[in-house]
Amino acid sequence: MKVRIDESRCQGHALCNSSTPDIFRLRDEDGHAEVSDGTLAPALEEKARRAALGCPEQAILIEEDQAPTPRTR
């Protein structure tokens, strides 16, 4: 899973950072959220989903991993 912030939507409410500081930081310059490279350890995935549901601007975007495509002959 990957998580990223839609910067055109983020308004800096900081709810994500308050609830899940191990994923979301706030930038010093404008207080908007940021994530590192966005790749999450499995133990953090459910926290990221909950933060996305709680973001009032729907600015947290979750990309679920694709299931491997079965090989055909």
Ligand code: SF4
């Ligand atoms: S991602 Fe959502 S909850 Fe987090 S600072 Fe931006 S608007 Fe607020």
